[in-house]
Amino acid sequence: AQKAANLANARSRVLEAARAGAQMVMLPECFNSPYGTQYFGEYAEEAGGESTAALAAMAREAQVYLVGGSIPERAGGRLFNTCTVWGPDGALLARHRKVHLFDIDVPGGITFRESDVLQAGDALTEFGTPWGRFGVAICYDMRFPEMAMIAARRGCVGMLYPGAFNTTTGPLHWELLLRARAVDNQIFTAGCSPARDAAVTYPTWGHSTIVDPLARVVATTGDAPDIVYGDLDMQLVEDTRRSIPVSTQRRFDLYPDVASQ
Ligand SMILES: NC(=O)CC(=O)C(=O)O
Numbered sequence: 001a002q003k004a005a006n007l008a009n010a011r012s013r014v015l016e017a018a019r020a021g022a023q024m025v026m027l028p029e030c031f032n033s034p035y036g037t038q039y040f041g042e043y044a045e046e047a048g049g050e051s052t053a054a055l056a057a058m059a060r061e062a063q064v065y066l067v068g069g070s071i072p073e074r075a076g077g078r079l080f081n082t083c084t085v086w087g088p089d090g091a092l093l094a095r096h097r098k099v100h101l102f103d104i105d106v107p108g109g110i111t112f113r114e115s116d117v118l119q120a121g122d123a124l125t126e127f128g129t130p131w132g133r134f135g136v137a138i139c140y141d142m143r144f145p146e147m148a149m150i151a152a153r154r155g156c157v158g159m160l161y162p163g164a165f166n167t168t169t170g171p172l173h174w175e176l177l178l179r180a181r182a183v184d185n186q187i188f189t190a191g192c193s194p195a196r197d198a199a200v201t202y203p204t205w206g207h208s209t210i211v212d213p214l215a216r217v218v219a220t221t222g223d224a225p226d227i228v229y230g231d232l233d234m235q236l237v238e239d240t241r242r243s244i245p246v247s248t249q250r251r252f253d254l255y256p257d258v259a260s261q
Pocket residue numbers: 102138139140141143163164165166169170
């Protein structure tokens with residue numbers, strides 16, 4: 001619940017990852033705030049606030065591409081769940097506002113309504129790196145295959161998802177969705193979750209995971225605080241697309257309604 005402690009923890013972990021050789025680092029959804037509609041207003045910041053300034057400084061200090069998890073963002077009197085992406089020089093490369101709000105009601109499991117306090121974003125998001133372009137989406141966005149499909153068709157080599165699945169949906173769907181988005185689109189996927197704290201109102205699933213274009217899990221972890229490292233061999237995107245050439249075998253004549261992007 002301590003924003004300053006969350007920012008300090010993020011900084012020390014980003015620097016630790018960079019010292020271990022990471023060139024791109026991702027933080028989890030709502031990394032500066034507890035995850036819950038009752039907290040978003042209190043922790044929200046305008047663009048250029050304390051948390052985004054800290055992210056820019058972390059990226060610059062660590063000299064990494066930084067996918068800055070997400071924070072509750074306040075803009076024009078409205079709240080969004082927003083991810084910012086930073087270059088190694090501390091420049092803002094992209095901003096993604098969660099486009100599918102997490103409104104679910106699983107009897108005996110979990111009820112959550114982000115739309116009680118948040119507004120949805122209205123754009124798909126990509127950014128460039130020396131290793132290729134990556135799409136960014138947040139948590140519940142992962143359940144909508146169109147976002148990854150469009151990113152892949154536009155030439156992205158990976159989809160990155162700061163997320164915070166829970167102990168009901170996490171064991172069912174977290175890894176499955178990351179692997180599904182990877183295999184359908186022959187791209188890398190990665191999901192970064194907060195570690196679990198059983199004492200909070202929304203205990204997260206954890207299990208941050210990296211998946212390759214053949215849908216193999218490259219690296220994963222449990223629910224304790226950790227850093228997950230993976231080497232992404234970009235040649236694998238091309239090799240997978242050549243050996244199993246689904247992207248050139250599509251029958252758009254049979255499904256024109258999903259062929260427009
Ligand atoms: N927290 C989310 O946005 C999504 C989630 O937990 C789920 O889809 O399950």
